[in-house]
Amino acid sequence: MTTITIAQNSAHPFTVSRLGYGTMRLTGPGIWGEPADRPQALEILKTAVASGVNFLDTADYYGEDVTNRLIAEALHPYPTDLVICTKVGGARRPDKSWIPFNTPENLRTSIDNNLRTLKLDQIQLVHFRVLGHGGPSIEESLGAMFEMQKEGKILHVGLSNVSREELEAGLKLGEIATVENMYGYAQRTTLREAHGETRGGEEVLDLCEKHGIPLIPFFSLVHGLPNAGDKLAEMARQRGVTEAQLNIAWLLHKSPWILPIPGTSSLAHLRENLKAAEIQLSAEDMAYLG
Template sequence: MKNKEIIIGANTANPLTARKPGYGTMRLTGEGFFGEPKDRDGAIALLRKAVEMGVNFFDTADFYGPGVTNRLLAEALYPYPADIIIATKVGAKRGTDKSWLPYGKPDELRLSVENNLLELKMEQLALVHYGKAGGSLHEYEEGLETLLALQKEGKILHIGLSNATVEQFNTAIKAGKVASVENMYSYTQRITDPDSPYGFQGGELLPLCEENQIPFIPFFSLQTSLPNEQNKMKDLAETRGVTIAQLNIAWLLHRSAWILPIPGTTSMQHLEENINAADISLSEDELTFLG
């Protein structure tokens, strides 16, 4: 598979080089993405194995757990190798009842950035994805202004977007340099689902990212919600002698050079399979078959 690297912040003075695929840490938390993992030692070993296999991009957030994945990353990898990129996100928090709550006011965003710095044992966050579901465009702009101020203060290197709408994307582009966009997108989730609680307009944002040369980071990329389409993936995976998950990752890598998959897992075997998926080449006929 070609294009195994992608530049984040290519149009800035401090670009970062990420290798594909990256790794999403959310699954390392407890049930409902809340609390400590059942096997903490296993989680630490998995993160270290990922680095050994060449992964250098890790996606996390201080509200995963909450605080669990940040602390696992620090325990497993600190002091961090020079090429490691840890991308976190702000704009949400977890309630004590495991609910997902907005946390995007200016003072809340500042607290979240400081919290991420503390938990990750960092003086500067390499990449912060800003996500704010709902609210007015004015409130969104206020949040962006806060993050841009934190960037000027040296606490953030690059600012990205998470769960962004097209309107929010265009607003952010006008306000400053957008380093990356993280939205829900997969082989079976390519169109806007207005009822989805997880993401907005991934299919509409990918071409905008390509046009602006901005990495697009799909989450929940192994979603399997359209059985008929997934049957094609199953048939081809059996023919090629690979797993459906591997073929999903390979499809994303062929879909666009600007896509950076971040599949997450708690299994060492699946981790190795996911990373090795970058070596799977798909022919034009196979891509046509998948649709």
């Protein structure tokens, strides 16, 4: 499995395998509550790390706190090369709706909660997720993140669900280690839904490449596959792989600065996703897929 370096220009860069694991799907229905099969959820985390995955993506509002607690139960004390990345900026209401939680005080509360539930003294990478409109400016929220970085609670700061303009604003405020936006073969640009706006990867990929910032795609399998079209399906049939596997392989070949984190609640699907790193796509294959 190839690798990628995060925060390469900082005093504390780290290199991880270029296929991570997103833990969101380990929760119950609606990204809420305990997993239907808790032993399998724990085994998925253990198997991923044993298979060479050393980048995990989580958030304290998954569950709530469910994925953080699963990670700690399955893997603590953590391997020295394991990077746990979390997100702040959002929260859940009792009715399971999503709300912004992005004032400086909110962000500090979330960071402290993540530190407690993950059993960490410092979180290696934290994304500030833009969720909804209004509230503090990105300058105010990111300022709070960089302050906690100075305090040692955070090692590196990233951005999630950001527009090109928001990323440009963030780059003027301090070092942005990573960007986490929705991205997949068939869903590459901003998606506007009833509950708000989900920013895509295509708008920011060239900026990430220019600045050496890894782009971490989320929802690449959830949103990417239903409208993927005949080309992806046909090539998957020809190769004897699933469309999900080919979608991951496309991301890995699209740019060396992309770090996919496909998630699943199935141990069998985890193993399938990991095998996607073995799929080789030529320049002609990528041109055909478009």
